[in-house]
Amino acid sequence: MASNGNVSGVTPKSASAGRNGLPKITTHKKQNEICHDDSSAPVKAQTIDELHSLQRKKSAPTTPLDGVQGAFANFAEEERHRQQLQSISASLASLTRETGPNLVKGDPTRKPETPRVQHAPDHYVAQAFSASDSSLKSTHVLHNLSPAELYEQAIKYEQGSFITSTGALATLSGAKTGRSPKDKRVVRDDVTEDELWWGKGSPNIEMDEHTFLVNRERAVDYLNSLEKVFVNDQFLNWDPENRIKVRIVSARAYHSLFMHNMCIRPSPEELESFGTPDFTIYNAGQFPCNRYTHYMTSSTSIDLNLGRREMVILGTQYAGEMKKGLFGVMHYLMPLRQILSLHSGCNMGKDGDVALFFGLSGTGKTTLSTDHNRYLIGDDEHCWSDKGVSNIEGGCYAKCIDLSREKEPDIWNAIKFGTVLENVVFDEHTREVDYLDKSVTENTRAAYPIEYIPNAKIPCVGPHPKNVILLACDAFGVLPPVSKLSLAQTMYHFISGYTALVAGTEEGVKEPRATFSACFGAAFIMLHPTRYAAMLATKMEKHGATGWLVNTGWSGGSYGSGSRMKLAYTRKIIDAIHSGSLLSANYKKTEVFGLEIPTEVEGVPSEILDPVNTWSDKKAYKDTLLKLGGLFKNNFEVFVNHKIGKDDKLTEEILAAGPNF
Ligand SMILES: Nc1ncnc2c1ncn2[C@@H]1O[C@H](COP(=O)(O)OP(=O)(O)O)[C@@H](O)[C@H]1O
Numbered sequence: 001m002a003s004n005g006n007v008s009g010v011t012p013k014s015a016s017a018g019r020n021g022l023p024k025i026t027t028h029k030k031q032n033e034i035c036h037d038d039s040s041a042p043v044k045a046q047t048i049d050e051l052h053s054l055q056r057k058k059s060a061p062t063t064p065l066d067g068v069q070g071a072f073a074n075f076a077e078e079e080r081h082r083q084q085l086q087s088i089s090a091s092l093a094s095l096t097r098e099t100g101p102n103l104v105k106g107d108p109t110r111k112p113e114t115p116r117v118q119h120a121p122d123h124y125v126a127q128a129f130s131a132s133d134s135s136l137k138s139t140h141v142l143h144n145l146s147p148a149e150l151y152e153q154a155i156k157y158e159q160g161s162f163i164t165s166t167g168a169l170a171t172l173s174g175a176k177t178g179r180s181p182k183d184k185r186v187v188r189d190d191v192t193e194d195e196l197w198w199g200k201g202s203p204n205i206e207m208d209e210h211t212f213l214v215n216r217e218r219a220v221d222y223l224n225s226l227e228k229v230f231v232n233d234q235f236l237n238w239d240p241e242n243r244i245k246v247r248i249v250s251a252r253a254y255h256s257l258f259m260h261n262m263c264i265r266p267s268p269e270e271l272e273s274f275g276t277p278d279f280t281i282y283n284a285g286q287f288p289c290n291r292y293t294h295y296m297t298s299s300t301s302i303d304l305n306l307g308r309r310e311m312v313i314l315g316t317q318y319a320g321e322m323k324k325g326l327f328g329v330m331h332y333l334m335p336l337r338q339i340l341s342l343h344s345g346c347n348m349g350k351d352g353d354v355a356l357f358f359g360l361s362g363t364g365k366t367t368l369s370t371d372h373n374r375y376l377i378g379d380d381e382h383c384w385s386d387k388g389v390s391n392i393e394g395g396c397y398a399k400c401i402d403l404s405r406e407k408e409p410d411i412w413n414a415i416k417f418g419t420v421l422e423n424v425v426f427d428e429h430t431r432e433v434d435y436l437d438k439s440v441t442e443n444t445r446a447a448y449p450i451e452y453i454p455n456a457k458i459p460c461v462g463p464h465p466k467n468v469i470l471l472a473c474d475a476f477g478v479l480p481p482v483s484k485l486s487l488a489q490t491m492y493h494f495i496s497g498y499t500a501l502v503a504g505t506e507e508g509v510k511e512p513r514a515t516f517s518a519c520f521g522a523a524f525i526m527l528h529p530t531r532y533a534a535m536l537a538t539k540m541e542k543h544g545a546t547g548w549l550v551n552t553g554w555s556g557g558s559y560g561s562g563s564r565m566k567l568a569y570t571r572k573i574i575d576a577i578h579s580g581s582l583l584s585a586n587y588k589k590t591e592v593f594g595l596e597i598p599t600e601v602e603g604v605p606s607e608i609l610d611p612v613n614t615w616s617d618k619k620a621y622k623d624t625l626l627k628l629g630g631l632f633k634n635n636f637e638v639f640v641n642h643k644i645g646k647d648d649k650l651t652e653e654i655l656a657a658g659p660n661f
Pocket residue numbers: 359360361362363364365366367368379397398399400401552553564565566567568570
């Protein structure tokens with residue numbers, strides 16, 4: 001109607017046109033009659049506040065306690081809320097003051113719903129100090145908010161938070177858009193001194209207990225100084241017998257929603273009986289560490305204290321720091337229970353065949369484990385116990401740079417309401433995301449609950465793996481697209497953990513560069529790499545798993561002259577591994593690395609299977625191959641004097657399974 005230039009209630013012919021050609025609008029009003037534009041009964045509210053209170057229904061009451069009814073049920077619920085707040089209060093207690101701010105549950109802009117709780121003095125308090133201003137202050141606790149509530153918090157209070165055209169929450173992580181491994185510290189005490197991997201090659205840079213407490217107090221004071229903090233109580237590990245309870249205290253709705261998506265979400269019943277967490281993260285985000293503090297070399301510090309079961313984050317808002325920090329904790333706790341923790345993706349075929357995808361950041365764990373023809377168990381962190389595999393997390397964290405609907409439809413479709421989209425660029429009006437835009441960072445990311453992938457396997461557990469796929473993004477372009485590995489070769493490459501680090505996920509890396517990271521995740525392992533390798537060898541042998549090395553990196557030359565392996569080809573190779581057809585292919589052995597490569601893979605041009613064919617300059621190929629072989633040899637030197645497991649024979653075989661020239 002409007003497009004015809006016709007205005008409702010106006011007859012164009014009879015209306016006299018004004019100077020601008022628009023018809024004059026006449027309203028027909030009967031005399032002595034009040035206009036009744038409501039056809040339905042008026043709302044049962046006298047004031048706008050009353051109207052608003054009608055809008056919000058109280059959350060469905062959670063499990064009624066057995067035998068507790070009526071007024072007592074109410075009392076029991078209040079008591080549970082009080083206990084919950086008491087537990088959070090204990091987490092947030094200062095170690096040096098007897099009284100801290102009062103904790104109040106709920107949004108500061110709303111009336112408090114539950115009683116306030118005073119910070120209980122921790123057993124650590126040596127001497128009581130007199131009351132301070134902080135004891136007069138209130139801090140509001142936003143405990144396990146829903147995604148919708150977190151959206152509102154983020155949009156109202158956190159700059160750079162927007163809803164994208166598909167409903168995801170776009171956020172900015174601030175100055176840091178990747179992890180800061182150089183700023184990670186681990187407390188060295190009597191126990192960890194003997195148990196953990198220290199020294200050359202180890203990611204564990206030591207810190208003493210006292211310095212940890214200084215940073216912990218800094219984070220706790222910062223969090224308590226805020227008007228409100230977010231608290232997430234969640235689980236890690238889908239194996240019910242080895243589930244860990246984690247609490248994450250943070251300053252931002254973005255962080256709370258990120259962890260809501262990434263950890264396992266408790267049911268309302270599980271949340272009620274959550275009790276005391278097994279591990280707590282204090283994420284002070286933008287608040288920096290103090291450079292005068294011992295061991296601090298920048299404004300960022302990520303501190304792990306296994307004894308206290310705590311982690312402190314100062315001076316970085318990159319959310320991946322929390323998920324990978326907890327992964328480090330699992331890399332300590334699980335091997336103590338004879339369970340192998342794995343930096344791998346994991347999926348399962350219709351017949352129950354499970355595949356693991358090991359690889360460093362950007363090598364394809366998330367991309368290749370998210371496979372429309374298979375059930376997704378998880379994209380990044382798993383455990384392999386005597387019962388099979390289990391995902392540690394409840395969500396996925398996909399790289400979004402160059403994301404396309406065609407190549408990665410499942411990840412594309414997972415970017416909807418509830419998903420956190422980090423550091424992406426979007427149209428200011430339509431809010432459509434431009435996944436090609438690297439203006440903020442290369443390392444743009446999407447964090448979504450695993451059930452956003454349609455064929456996710458819930459619960460995220462599966463039987464023992466049949467295939468162990470090692471992903472390497474070889475920037476030199478000399479590793480074959482796929483090779484079948486002997487057990488010794490699998491161990492050699494697992495311990496080496498070679499890839500070209502793709503720009504973005506770690507600070508300061510601007511272009512691919514060869515790197516070795518033991519167990520395809522040296523930044524997260526806590527024990528000596530040979531400990532994990534020995535467990536992997538035992539499990540692979542026991543369950544008859546086959547090892548594969550897949551190069552998702554360059555073909556036809558090194559980075560700069562060649563090009564990245566086509567994702568479609570890599571997918572075909574992975575399909576052939578899953579189906580078992582690659583096991584029975586014809587193989588030939590490559591020089592230098594001694595890798596078994598197939599002569600044919602369905603859907604992949606045969607000439608690319610041997611990289612020498614794809615290089616026009618054969619001498620350059622040979623030189624590059626030898627150069628990479630040399631880098632492998634140098635890197636492996638630190639492991640030469642280490643025994644892998646109890647088997648001397650395996651140790652010798654592993655040493656012999658590297659490049660030979
Ligand atoms: N041949 C390939 N195999 C796997 N990934 C590829 C390939 N070519 C390009 N990519 C891109 O590389 C990135 C791999 O990242 P991702 O799967 O998130 O790695 P990870 O989970 O191991 O950190 C994705 O952006 C993917 O689209």
